[in-house]
Amino acid sequence: MRKEIKTKLPFSLQEIGLIFIITLGSCASMRNSHMGSYLADSNCSQQKDYRYTTQDMPAPIHTLVLDTVLSRHFSFRSLNVAHAIGILNKLELFIQNRQGDTMPGLDYRLKELELAQSIHQGINTASLEVSAIASEMDCEEERAGQVADYLGNKESDAETRLTTAAIITGAAGAIASGIILANGSDGNGDQVIGIGTGIAEATLALVILLNKKKVTFYHPRNALKEIWQGNSTSAIFPAGIWYYLNYDNPARPELTSLRYQIIDKWMSFGQISDSKKKRQLIDLYFGDGGRYTTSQLNNRANMLDQLEAYINLMKQDLKELATEFELLKSAR
Numbered sequence: 001m002r003k004e005i006k007t008k009l010p011f012s013l014q015e016i017g018l019i020f021i022i023t024l025g026s027c028a029s030m031r032n033s034h035m036g037s038y039l040a041d042s043n044c045s046q047q048k049d050y051r052y053t054t055q056d057m058p059a060p061i062h063t064l065v066l067d068t069v070l071s072r073h074f075s076f077r078s079l080n081v082a083h084a085i086g087i088l089n090k091l092e093l094f095i096q097n098r099q100g101d102t103m104p105g106l107d108y109r110l111k112e113l114e115l116a117q118s119i120h121q122g123i124n125t126a127s128l129e130v131s132a133i134a135s136e137m138d139c140e141e142e143r144a145g146q147v148a149d150y151l152g153n154k155e156s157d158a159e160t161r162l163t164t165a166a167i168i169t170g171a172a173g174a175i176a177s178g179i180i181l182a183n184g185s186d187g188n189g190d191q192v193i194g195i196g197t198g199i200a201e202a203t204l205a206l207v208i209l210l211n212k213k214k215v216t217f218y219h220p221r222n223a224l225k226e227i228w229q230g231n232s233t234s235a236i237f238p239a240g241i242w243y244y245l246n247y248d249n250p251a252r253p254e255l256t257s258l259r260y261q262i263i264d265k266w267m268s269f270g271q272i273s274d275s276k277k278k279r280q281l282i283d284l285y286f287g288d289g290g291r292y293t294t295s296q297l298n299n300r301a302n303m304l305d306q307l308e309a310y311i312n313l314m315k316q317d318l319k320e321l322a323t324e325f326e327l328l329k330s331a332r
Contacts, residue, residue, distance in 0.1 A: 039147065040218045044139035047132070049221075049235035056239050057232065058083050062249045069095050073328050074321070080247065081317035084240040087122040090115055091325070116329060123322050129238055130314050136236075137223060137308035141301045147217060148297035155213050155294060217297065218289030224303055225286040227259055244314050258310050265306060271299050 061083045070079055070092055082088045094115045097108065226234050227245075234242045248257040256264075266272050272281045284290045285300060292300070 039216060042140065042143060042219065042221065044136050044143065045221055045236075050233075050238050051235070052233055052239050054232045058086070058239070058243045060247060060249070061088075062251065067092055067095075069099075074324050077317045078321040078324050081126075081244065081314065081321055084244045084247075084314075085122050085126040085318075086240065087119050090119050090122070094119065095328070116325075119325060120322075123318055123325075126240060127315060127318050129241060130311060130318070133237060133241060134308050134311050137304050137311065140219070140223070141304035141308065144217070144297050144301040144304065147215060147292075148294050148301065151213050151215055151292075151294045151297065214291045214293055215297075216289065217292045220288045222286065222288065223307060224300070227262055227307060228282070228286045230259055241311065241314065244317075245310070258313065262307060262310055266303060271303060 061080050064083075066079070066088075070088075073095065074082070074091065079088065079091075082091055094112065097111050097115060221236065223236050226236050230246065233239070237245065245259045245262075246257050248260070249255060272278060272285065281296075284292070284296065285303065
């Protein structure tokens with residue numbers, strides 16, 4: 001008669017199942033109540049929406065008849081940005097005032113100082129507007145990036161717990177099977193444990209692969225939407241900046257607008273070019289918000305960063321305009 005040996009396993013099947021259930025429970029949807037206001041609201045903009053009509057927009061500079069004296073003193077980029085911020089006529093008046101009096105008197109000097117001050121004020125105001133809009137884009141980028149980091153950390157924590165559970169499950173199953181075999185017990189208990197352990201490990205591996213958390217992220221004030229739609233006016237961008245981003249000359253198709261270049265980069269780098277999900281991504285990125293994954297939040301942050309970089313290009317043209325104007329002032 002074979003002696004029956006009772007051996008206590010290090011983990012019972014109930015305990016293994018409990019570990020499995022707890023681990024799966026850790027992968028449930030993330031609760032966002034503690035950061036709900038941050039996900040729903042943004043304090044990146046402290047100003048009201050811009051309200052202007054197409055009549056308030058500068059006409060494309062190539063449709064204007066410019067005095068040749070302007071092109072002798074200023075580059076096209078400087079003239080275009082001066083036109084965008086509404087001081088092109090003042091530059092022309094400044095030159096005309098200087099050419100009209102070979103022996104400057106008091107009235108001439110006062111007029112020149114008045115025009116110079118107005119031109120500098122226009123450049124400085126435009127520079128502040130560019131900085132304000134760029135800072136809003138940077139703030140929105142950081143907002144999306146922070147939520148992406150938070151979500152990514154949650155995914156990493158869940159993946160760590162799942163991996164640990166898979167290791168424990170595999171080890172417990174191997175130990176239990178080994179003990180059964182070592183005791184020479186009859187039956188197929190070791191095979192049952194092996195199959196169960198394998199199923200549990202495969203399930204955990206699948207959950208690890210599908211460990212993609214989502215969070216509802218709102219952005220009703222959406223600068224990306226403005227760029228994508230390209231309407232004649234904008235509620236987020238002032239008229240001068242909107243003109244600058246949208247200006248192109250049909251006679252020179254190789255020089256596309258900055259807005260078109262931004263969209264082209266979004267498409268070229270695959271941020272919204274996936275044909276299977278394109279409509280879904282367009283609705284997500286250019287709507288009022290929705291359910292975002294970590295990668296989608298990072299993608300949105302990158303798109304805002306690209307937009308910010310293109311907006312800041314206007315400062316380069318403003319600097320060139322200011323430099324060329326200073327050269328004009330110093331010339332006699």
